[in-house]
Amino acid sequence: MSKPRVIWWIRTDLRLHDNLALQAALDLGPEAFWPVWTWDPKYVYRTRVGCNRWQFLTDCQRNLSESITKLNKKSKLFLIREAPQTLFPKLFKAWKITHLVFEKDTDPYGKDRDAVIIKAAQEAGVEVIVKHGRTLWDSDELVEKNHGKPLMSISQVQAAGLKVGDIARPMSAPISVPDPGTTDMSFEQQPSIPKPDFQRDRERQDKSYEKLIGPNGDFAVPTLEELGIPAATSQIRGGETEALKQLNKILSDKKYTATFAKPDTAPTAFEPQSTTLLSPHLHFGSLSIREFWWGVQNVLKEHKGKHSEPPTSLLGQLLFRDMYFGAQAKLGYSFNQTLYNDHCRFVPWHLPSRVDHETKRVTGDYHIDSPEAEEWFQRWKWGRTGFPWIDALMRQLRQEGWIHHLGRHAVACFLTRGGCYISWERGADVFEEWLLDHESACNAGNWQWLSCTAFYAQYYRCYSPIVFPQKTDKDGAFVIRYCPELKDLPAKYIYEPWKAPLQDQKKAGVRITGDGKDPEKGTYPKPMFDFSERRNICIERMKTAYKVNLYGNDSKAIDGTWKTLFADSAEGPTERNSFKDAMKQDGDEDNIQQDDTGKGHEAVKEKGEEAAETDGDNKRGDIGGSKRKRALGCTLDGFVRKSKK
DNA sequence: GCTGTGTTGTTCGT
DNA sequence: ACGAACAACACAGC
Missing domain, CATH: 3.40.50.620 (HUPs)
Structure with a gap:
């Protein structure tokens, strides 16, 4: 041989x-x-x-x-x-x-x-x-030792992990590799079919497939230029060298490593961030999970005094990662969606995904059941909700590709059960696009956690966009970094700028006005709803959804007959109007759309979704970002470009 | 069937 | 700073 x-x-x-x-x-x-x-x-x-x-x-x-x-x-x-x-x-x-x-x-x-x-x-x-x-334990083995069931709690992971066996010690890198053989490529390249293209950032035609082994015939890694993708806005860089440097930095701070407790870390911190920033490296494998695990274990062994324990400790964070992988391993494609997912509660959110009932998978498109919800979604996504804590986080996500875990909680709760009552799948799509550390299992799992559709059920515990950040950042330094237009506002108004008297607004050089769709210079939008009102509405609806008790694989959830079970849970319009009246005080037109029929309202679609719905007539590159958003009469994108500078 | 706990809430009281 | 009420879910362990 x-x-x-x-x-x-x-x-x-x-x-x-x-x-x-x-x-x-x-x-x-x-x-x-x-x-x-x-x-x-x-x-x-x-x-x-x-x-x-x-x-x-x-x-x-x-x-x-x-x-x-x-x-x-x-x-x-x-x-x-x-x-x-x-x-x-x-x-x-x-x-x-x-x-x-x-x-x-x-x-x-x-x-x-x-x-x-x-x-x-x-x-x-x-x-x-x-x-x-890529995980502590093989996810399929974890499922097997969990009686063939998806991993849905951290105690299950610990119990099943014990049965699967010890986590291997990390190996060092090889000191040599053999020569490659021939690199003869004298065969035809199968052309790639780009449509539909989900890359909203793509500015120019992708050229990375023009030659089988790259423009210089040297198998080189494509540049963003070749991909037609604009330069990165984040300072965070990838690569194994970076990853090991960062890991060593973390581990050399022995007290930090040994006493790390996630709920006590500050989502408002930056430089250095209060968490490790190693998750993108785990995603791409530029850091080995075992290198991380045993590196922490070694510090714990030497540490004198109290150290933190799972689930809040650093090791606990890695266990949660294995939990989500262990849930996805069993549930497959259905784990990333509501419908056909037998472990995800059915909640009649706004903007639910469209599903192909043949494949039982989401199409990438979604139902715009409420123009108001669609507008709230766009304002959430582009950081124009009028709640500075939420807007700062969403702008940080877009610019840096990273936000603190508790910041993710804040924006996820706000979009779903604690504000907008919009499907967690819409939020997960945005995180998929913008997060450096996007991992489909963790993303789907965390969104289900935060929306109280799986893993977690205490829907009455709701993050306030005003109170929560005050715990760690009374003066709003974090907000000011990403919403600099608010920097001269008195600190007491930083999380609720709409409460600042006109005189203070003038002095600070910012007017709190507009609906976030077409922001004028020197303005910051009014809040898109009254938060406590929305919280109460959402908790009520969650209560109903829990009482109705449907899951994503229930036939009533799939065929639409769930509607009869939710008949008496309609939103009370009177409550909403009181807020809108209050917001009219300074004579500004309140532009929050109230188009119940949806007529005259061009639905905004994500690029890929639009292409997925039509039968491929769109030429690639035709669906430019600005064009797409103009459909809503909304220049949020314009704001985005401006803020990138 | 009861009780305690669950990584990460808010508000109000002392 | 800390504890309890708020209104109340799911699960493990007894």
Whole structure:
């Protein structure tokens, strides 16, 4: 038998340290060894990824490629611009591959894709080696030890984890890698079909597929320029080198590491942030979860005095991550949506997802059942709600790709059960696009947690956008950083600027006016509703939803007959009007839309959703951001661009 | 069936 | 600063 010719297929493990798949590949003693990344159109076009995460991903790829080259001048990350499903069969033949090695992926698409590749490899006589690696325990084993059920609580994770076994100690990075063999690419590239393109940030046509191995014929990592994506606005950078530096910084502060308690960290802190900022590295695998786990364990072993415990400790945070992976492992695609999800409570939120009942999956489009809710959603997304705490967080999310965990709680509660009564799936879509650390399992899980549809049920505990931030930031330094137009307002009004007398507004050079749709310079919008009124309405409705007690897989939830069960829970219009009257005091027109028929109101659609609904007539690039938002008569996007500077 | 606890609420009292 | 009431869910352990 000839010596192994091995492809190390990298997807979720952009690192050299503690890499089980890499080690398994090297253990084969290959005569030829290629580190390969396939440029999957599913990610390039069909996953919502903002400019900051594109930057972070390509940072990780470039850093890994450089690190490989340091080990062997002839080697690097071979980034090939084609879908793995069509590429690998050709590559197996052209490079005479004997083994394909990769880290086990966890999300439903990843599992489907890998099943296709494994089959193709077997047909080509290529041996496949799959190594679990990106979670503490293999999520499928965790489910098995949890009696075949999804992991829904931290105690279940701890119990099942004990049964699965010890968490492996991290391995160090290899000191050398074998030469690659031929890099002959004399086969046809299967053209990629870009439509529909979910990338709202894409400014120009994507060119990353123009040549199979890149514009210079060197397998290089694509630039944002090639992708047609504008420069990142975040300062946070990716790569294994960065990740290990950051981890060491955290671990060298032994007291911080040993006594970390999540609920006590401040969501208003910045530089340094009160949490580790390691989650994006866990997502892309530029940091090994075991390196993190055992690094903390080593500090705990030496620490004298009290240390924190799960679930609030650093290790507890990692356990929560495994919990969400363990829920998704069992529930599959349904975990990321309400309908057909038998563990997600059905709540008749506004703006619910459309579902394809054939595939039982969401289409990416949604029902605009209430124009008012759609407007609230847009104002939430673009940081123009008129609640400075919420707006500052949403602007931070967009600019930095990161917000503190408790900040995520605040905006998620506000959008769903504690304010807007809008489907958590709308919020999850926005987080998917903008978060550097977006992880589909954690995102879906946390949104269900915060919306009290799974994992958590105390819906009467509701975050106030005024009181909550005051606990850690009385003067609103955090708000002022992201809403600088409020910087000269007296501190006592910083979380409720609409209460500032006109004289104070004048002195501060800001007018609290307008509905956030077309903000004039020197203004900050009025709040889009009375918060305590909305909180009461939401809690009432949650109570009803809990009483009705439907889950996402219930036929009544799916076929729409749930409506009869919620008949007496309509919103009281009188309450709302009292707030609107109050807001008219200074003579400004109150523009909160009250178009109950929806007539004359052009629905705003997300780019990909629009394309998904129509039958593909849209030319790519036709659906520009500004055009899309003009449909609402709304120049929020204009505000966004301005604020980027 | 009862009781205590659950990573991360708010308001009001002392 | 701390504790209780608010109005009240789910689950584990007994």
